[in-house]
Amino acid sequence: MTNPDVQALIDLQAEDDIVEGIMAQLDAIAPRLATLDSVRAAAIKAIHQLRAAVEADDRKRVELGQRLAEHKERHDKNVAQLDLVKRMREATAAVAQVEMGKKVLLELEQSHRDVVNRATEGRKVLADKEAALEQLDGQQAAARATITAEQAALGETLEAARAKRNARAEGVTNGLRLKYDRIRQRRRSQSLFAIESGACGACDTAIPVQRRQAMTNSGAVEVCEACGVLIYAREG
Ligand SMILES: [Zn+2]
Incomplete structure (x- = not known):
């Protein structure tokens, strides 16, 4: 889930x-x-x-x-x-x-x-x-x-x-919402992306396997260092 x-x-x-x-x-x-x-x-x-x-x-x-x-x-x-x-x-x-x-x-x-x-x-x-x-x-x-x-x-x-x-x-959650709002205000378009095929869904920069695994386990939402959008790992 x-x-x-x-x-x-x-x-x-x-x-x-x-x-x-x-x-x-x-x-x-x-x-x-x-x-x-x-x-x-x-x-x-x-x-x-x-x-x-x-x-x-x-x-x-x-x-x-x-x-x-x-x-x-x-x-x-x-x-x-x-x-x-x-x-x-x-x-x-x-x-x-x-x-x-x-x-x-x-x-x-x-x-x-x-x-x-x-x-x-x-x-x-x-x-x-x-x-x-x-x-x-x-x-x-x-x-x-x-x-x-x-x-x-x-x-x-x-x-x-x-x-x-x-x-x-x-x-x-407050902290996450503030982060999202800031990014959304800047981009004025989609700001939350799922990781697709091991890469950021927005800029396609590869996310290291270890980090990906950690994100999947924690369900954390993080910032893509390459393009600044929020990324999360989909289950499975
Ligand atoms: Zn990116």
Whole structure:
């Protein structure tokens, strides 16, 4: 029959496997949430950038509008002045000024139209993107609710598994339990191994026959010097 201490430790280890399995499931949820967050953050960033561009175009539109009005006023004045000019030399200069002014006016009008169109188009795209974000939030709400429910369920399962584990731990001798807990914390996986074919079940380092025999007789749990796990000799 297996040493009761060893059996208690085997039972404790089985509960720890369950606890760590649940923790791994909980850990696996984090990247799913991170993916949802990053998709949403990218949509919001695109909206902010577009909004900034539209606002910059709005400021440009106002500024161009002012320049256009000023220029138009000056140009109208020049055109009116043209009728009053009588002398030939002055008339040539005035006509040239009006022509030049007209060219500038057309250019300003074109720039103004461009910026108005661009801002209008930008606003449309912005509205689309905002609607898409709202839709995304709706879709994500379902995914997030699922994740929250999974987390809550896993949390409860974990709590129950931990309680069961702690109850099992009561059955293990104090010194042995401390040793096991330390090793388990470090390895975060199986920490108690049977000796298999005369070697440590974890690292396969051979255990001298004499020591093996002593361990079989005493039922002792010892530390493998090679890899640091707990080892015990199976009966027979
Ligand atoms: Zn070993």
